[in-house]
Amino acid sequence: MVRNIQEEFTEKLTRALGAEFSLRWERDSKGVVTGWCRLHDHRHITTVALIVASLGGRVITITAYKTKDDQQRDSHEIAYHFDLDGCTCTVTIEVPGDSGKVNSITPILKSADWTERELQELYGIKVVGHPNPKRLFLDDTIDEGIMNDFIPLSIAMQGATSKTLWEKVLAATSQEGEVK
């Protein structure tokens, strides 16, 4: 009998959360099924992680992003992309605006490790209970939650190939000349 992992996931989620979520499955022209789920309470992500683990699934990645809440205030959402035997299921939660904290699922699904650390440093969302919550990529001199800031493209692109860089290099070398 062919295992229907989507049905198993839906059944387990309904048993655990009742009506506390919405879920739909999409099938594309190649027959690939993709799931989209939204949890009403962010704390239920732990339950979802336990269900994914029990089905032998893994975390593909986690995306945090800025959005607006009902009162048009800035808020954050997190989309967890799980793999269930080849089927991608995205489970979205809203980060509580007052605390800015969510529970880590790394203790349940090891595959969430780096991506939770990354979203923490990029968006300033606290991931509670992560076994190794150190910075992953960004230098300590860069403020946490840098992705929340507005940086114009002209500034964001002041990289290795810009005129600005060469001006800095020339300024530094001419100063060295003066010291000599």
Next chain:
Amino acid sequence: MSTYTIPVGPLHVALEEPMYFRVEVEGETIVGLELTAGHVHRGIEYLAMKRNIYQNLTLLERVCSLCSNNHPFTYCMALEKIAGIQIPERAEYLRVIADEIKRIASHLFNIAMMAHIIGFDSLFMHVMELREIVQDIKETIYGNRMDLAANCIGGVRYDLSEEKIKYLARQLDNLKKPLEEITRIYMNNKFVRARTEGVGILPKDEALRYGVVGPVARGSGINNDVRVKSPYAAYDKLKVNVQLETGCDVKARALVRLREIQEAINIVQHCLKELPDGPTCIDYLPEIPAGEAVARSEAPRGELIYYLRTNGSDIPERIKWRVPTYMNWEALKVMMPGNKVADIPLIINSIDPCISCTER
């Protein structure tokens, strides 16, 4: 015995890109590992949210050179899902051809590096010479040896004439015999075997726990090939034989790559035979409505995923991608302990690390 800590990197002669490994050793034996990343973080994810969806096509091709075809490819698939675009059948096949050619070149590069690290430099040159055939193919068909610029929203930007099809088929044939010979050396040569067998073991249960992807997973017996598990482009019409090994060591991962090269040659040859007629791209500039989508593909190093949110404007609201190597780093903590200091670069190379992809 006393424990020492030795720093490997961030710059190391055998690893072209910077990553810092803090290795705990007892005598010559590795007992622990800590990784520090972030030496070449470029903020491309942020940049991609400042540019429009068409500019991003060019930007994303430059995330990394070896899997540079998969980034715009997967990004296009996510956009096409949001806009409900069905690409022409000929474009689906041409996308597969571009992808498999890149896979051959990428795998050959990793295989060659392995020979270099174990000091078998004549083998290294032999493999790189073979790779040169693939580089010539890329240059002839796409006009470039690394970034192919093959994909666009709604199809591909290149086509294959009868003449080019003949050339490609001939060049692929030229790969076969030397590839068999090289595979035999990797399987049987006593020096290669001495350095790779039983080295850097990643048992299947640990591979599952860490969620590793690509040849690293398949070297530990896990079938998670995206081309088969969730087909895209023309892969639903093609037979892809997933290459699995159960050795779980450096040798197993190398053999998976060698067999995947052979498989990729078969796939391209099959595509050339079955290549349908018709257009290669949609004939209008699509508008991308508000929406969200995920798209996955099997890059040379494994599963690549794009998550895209749009709001009806031409600037993406959120674009996030996760590259294959990202999942494989932490598994080094399982592969390393128990091995010798001399095996550190070899084990790192066996996950085919891509730091420009990881840090973006």
